[in-house]
Amino acid sequence: xxxxxxxxxxxxxxxxxxxxxxxxxxxxxxxxxxxxxxxxxxxxxxxxxxxxxxxxxxxxxxxxxxxxxxxxxxxxxxxxxxxxxxxxxxxxxxxxxxxxxxxxxxxxxxxxxxxxxxxxxxxxxxxxxxxxxxxxxxxxxxxxxxxxxxxxxxxxxxxxxxxxxxxxxxxxxxxxxxxxxxxxxxxxxxxxxxxxxxxxxxxxxxxxxxxxxxxxxxxxxxxxxxxxxxxxxxxxxxxxxxxxxxxxxxxxxxxxxxxxxxxxxxxxxxxxxxxxxxxxxxxxxxxxxxxxxxxxxxxxxxxxxxxxxxxxxxxxxxxxxxxxxxxxxxxxxxxxxxxxxxxxxxxxxxxxxxxxxxxxxxxxxxxxxxxxxxxxxxxxxxxxxxxxxxxxxxxxxxxxxxxxxxxxxxxxxxxxxxxxxxxxxxxxxxxxxxx
Numbered sequence: 150x151x152x153x154x155x156x157x158x159x160x161x162x163x164x165x166x167x168x169x170x171x172x173x174x175x176x177x178x179x180x181x182x183x184x185x186x187x188x189x190x191x192x193x194x195x196x197x198x199x200x201x202x203x204x205x206x207x208x209x210x211x212x213x214x215x216x217x218x219x220x221x222x223x224x225x226x227x228x229x230x231x232x233x234x235x236x237x238x239x240x241x242x243x244x245x246x247x248x249x250x251x252x253x254x255x256x257x258x259x260x261x262x263x264x265x266x267x268x269x270x271x272x273x274x275x276x277x278x279x280x281x282x283x284x285x286x287x288x289x290x291x292x293x294x295x296x297x298x299x300x301x302x303x304x305x306x307x308x309x310x311x312x313x314x315x316x317x318x319x320x321x322x323x324x325x326x327x328x329x330x331x332x333x334x335x336x337x338x339x340x341x342x343x344x345x346x347x348x349x350x351x352x353x354x355x356x357x358x359x360x361x362x363x364x365x366x367x368x369x370x371x372x373x374x375x376x377x378x379x380x381x382x383x384x385x386x387x388x389x390x391x392x393x394x395x396x397x398x399x400x401x402x403x404x405x406x407x408x409x410x411x412x413x414x415x416x417x418x419x420x421x422x423x424x425x426x427x428x429x430x431x432x433x434x435x436x437x438x439x440x441x442x443x444x445x446x447x448x449x450x451x452x453x454x455x456x457x458x459x460x461x462x463x464x465x466x467x468x469x470x471x472x473x474x475x476x477x478x479x480x481x482x483x484x485x486x487x488x489x490x491x492x493x494x495x496x497x498x499x500x501x502x503x504x505x506x507x508x509x510x511x512x513x514x515x516x517x518x519x520x521x522x523x524x525x526x527x528x529x530x531x532x533x534x535x536x537x538x539x540x541x542x543x544x545x546x547x548x549x550x551x552x553x554x555x556x557x558x559x560x561x562x563x564x565x566x567x568x569x570x571x572x573x574x575x576x577x578x579x580x581x582x583x584x
Contacts, residue, residue: 174238175201175209175280176584180231182223183571184578188542189310192509193219193264194567195226197272198583199239204279204561211239211272211279212567215264215480216309216508223580225258225265231582234269240280242273246486259458263483270484271515271563278562284518285563289489291522296554297529300357300399301350302507303335304532309508310539327365333534336361343386344393354552357399357426357528362386363416364405372408372433380419387423396424404431406456410439417447427452427474437462440471452476455505458483463491467498474527478505479515488515492523501527510540513548514564521557529555543568 179198184190197211215222230249237245246266253262278285286292305328328337338346339360350358363383366375375383387400402425408416413431420428427450432443434456444451450473453466458481466472475495479488492502502525504516513531520526536548546565548555558564573579 174240175199175276177234177237177239179581179583180226180234181572182226182578182580183567183576184219184223185543185571185576186578187311189509189539191216191219191309193222193268194509194543194571195268195272196567196572197234197239197269197276199276201239201276201280204282207279207566209276209279210566211274211276212511212563212565213268213271213273213275213480213484214509214511215268216512217481218261218264220578221261222264222268225261226269227580227582229262230265230269235582235584239273239276242270242277242486245273246270246483250483250487254459263458264481267480267482267484267487270486271480271511274485274518275563282561284521284558284561285485286518286521286557289485289518289522291518292557293522293524294520294557296556297517297520298356298527298554299529299531299550300359300401300553301335301355302359302403302530302532303339303346303361304507304534305334305336306534306538308336308532308534333537335532335534339386340365343389347390347394347398351394351397353550354554355398355550356553357401358390359401359403359429359530360386361403361405363402364407367405367407372412375408375412375415380415383416384419384423387420387425391423399426400424401426401429401452402431403429406430406432406434406454408432410443413443414446417443417449421448425449429476430454430456437465437469437471440466441469444471444473450474452503455481460487460491460494464494467495467500470498472500474501474503476503476505478508478512479519480508480512485515485519488519489523492519492525496523496525501525503527504529506530507532507535510535510544510548510565511563513540514558517555517558518563531555543571 178200181196183194193215195213199209201209249266274285307326328334366379408431429452434454440453452474453472455476455478477488495502506513516529520529544565
């Protein structure tokens, strides 16, 4: 059975809610995915084509993304989700989200499945914005602020990217290359010249800087035990930053989920004197009870966790009072639809939300749109090296950071478009499903 025939068959066989999704509005006519191995091998770029004609002279195409296991996420999208989406109403965002989310959860699918759903959800919101001739944040009820405050996560130009200088560098999650001296090499500078880096970021107006200074300790000895020397090594950059710029910039530590509870407690105690805004994912992410125990004893605030993906995981963290901040990645948890709900849930617990991005441009833009409409979002993460060197190779709109803020997007939709030349039929990472 062809995919379009299958879509019509499913429409006839579904209940009233699903039939509605197939009868109204502009139709989805094609799904495209691309893994840009030559630029960022962990990224999945998605385009959703419609029969809605043009908006301001451009075809109405939705743009989305996700990150990690991109070929698996692409397979989920084409092999599992396409029969639901092709021929369906492109504006039935909630209907599609609920149907696909429930099918994913029914079989325990919270990895590639939620990543694929996230990318689709971003693209559908982008379509809705284009058709309404409004930025997505307007459709979400914003604005609640004039610009979104950001901090700089200290990755370099090759963090997560194809690294031609050191092609054998690990691509495992949370293991960025250590970088080398040079422009925008913030991962290198944060360890070898942290005072200089802090001074530069202060001059540029950044509100905060996040370091990964304990990653080397983990790589060297694992995360179950950290010695006194390990702790001194990990906190040394924070001492240098406070000595150079004092409290002119907020500092944060990202532990990338590497450490046991005992090691995390030792790290938190040592970090107290440097007044971090938060410690993020110091613990292994496999026990919410351990997270709650850590927060009860930690002398500094804790952020939990970009590593969670389902709404109920965030509910459990909030109910257990395991976090001072929650961090959400819109392209891992189910897209804009899910992220907005989670951020609003956190507000009921008086817990601020942090938007994650160390990956692609539409993760950043999704976070900015949500932050523009949800007052509980405190910060948007950015990697200035990506903004300056990677994103211009992927999207048609530059992201500008001025005085520590990103302005609210004014373009209809999510705020940018994939460069069309990326979606080449000859690219080995390209797939297409269509009516």
